[in-house]
Ligand SMILES: CC(=O)N[C@H]1[C@@H](OP(=O)(O)OP(=O)(O)OC[C@H]2O[C@@H](n3ccc(=O)[nH]c3=O)[C@H](O)[C@@H]2O)O[C@H](CO)[C@@H](O)[C@@H]1O
């Protein structure tokens with residue numbers, strides 16, 4: 001199994017191209033199930049999760065073609081053509097859903113197009129139990145019948161779906177996405193109350209609209225979808241990855257470096273920028289993206305609480321915690337989205353961090369230095385937080401279980417190395 005070795009002490013300097021967003025790309029790929037014409041997606045990141053979703057769609061009958069594409073930032077976003085002329089199969093197997101929870105995003109499109117979907121229940125994962133009850137409730141509101149059989153959700157709508165009003169009791173990105181996709185082909189109008197407002201939702205609405213869907217209010221907590229009889233093919237470029245942007249902004253800050261994040265958009269991480277500025281990070285929009293460096297003086301302990309967009313994203317909580325481990329003073333970091341998203345704490349502690357967890361909050365007291373250690377993490381963002389800590393730690397940090405990083409960070413070691421980091425991937 002591959003490992004990453006990182007030796008701390010080099011400030012990051014230069015530029016880092018930001019890739020297309022994994023969390024936008026995955027629902028966009030499943031959109032292709034809604035039409036028999038070709039959906040062309042540009043700026044797709046090269047990630048394990050994208051390969052997994054392509055594998056799932058291929059099983060269902062989607063034909064997939066992949067091409068390279070050059071971007072001004074010098075990185076290669078890819079172009080994927082997805083054509084779901086016929087749905088061959090309506091079952092998403094446990095093996096794939098277990099590996100990648102976003103597989104559940106085929107539920108809405110399959111039901112809307114084929115009138116049937118069988119999706120394995122995902123089960124829990126490292127960051128929490130992550131049920132899919134809201135996805136199922138939403139499909140039921142559109143008239144689907146849901147049964148649980150041998151670990152699978154069997155959803156049927158033999159006479160098609162009918163629009164309805166769905167009020168979510170809590171904000172769910174995935175359930176909002178599944179519902180938007182299903183409602184696009186339902187009879188009549190669907191109203192989503194307490195919808196997720198994430199930029200990935202706006203990107204999904206843009207793509208669906210360019211395919212002929214009628215959607216109002218994406219990006220607000222109330223979305224209206226007027227169902228249409230059919231959707232047609234389209235070309236859509238995936239929005240830039242706000243989580244990758246935030247990760248490299250924090251990686252730059254932790255090393256006291258100076259990096260321009262090419263293609264980054266400040267508006268996608270507004271709250272993160274406010275928190276980082278409070279902590280002593282200077283962020284400046286440029287005509288190519290966002291420039292990051294330290295303002296005057298050392299990093300300052302700053303509190304953060306994770307919330308649905310436009311709040312501070314849970315997917316940047318681990319990285320922000322790594323940043324706070326070497327700041328001056330204390331920071332209270334509160335996780336409100338997932339019940340078990342502090343697995344990086346004991347690993348950061350092995351590197352010398354001073355962190356105490358009280359329920360959903362972690363008190364981080366800044367230390368003058370971290371020291372390298374062998375570490376491992378059980379999820380994507382926890383893994384990258386350990387790489388960040390390794391960038392400032394004295395000596396070598398060896399990160400195990402690198403496959404988590406491959407799910408969400410395209411060419412991580414190359415991007416950091418190009419900015420002067422002493423980092424390498426050890427193939428094993
Ligand atoms: C592929 C993708 O886009 N993943 C993102 C998406 O995950 P995902 O779409 O799975 O996250 P949700 O927004 O649905 O989850 C938010 C909260 O709602 C709960 N919940 C969700 C659905 C449901 O049916 N019942 C229920 O109780 C979850 O357990 C969690 O506590 O949004 C999360 C929150 O921003 C991010 O951390 C993930 O990176």
Ligand SMILES: C=C(OP(=O)(O)O)C(=O)O
Pocket residue numbers: 023100101102315380381408
């Ligand atoms: C939790 C994440 O992804 P997923 O929802 O695919 O597990 C993430 O991107 O941090």
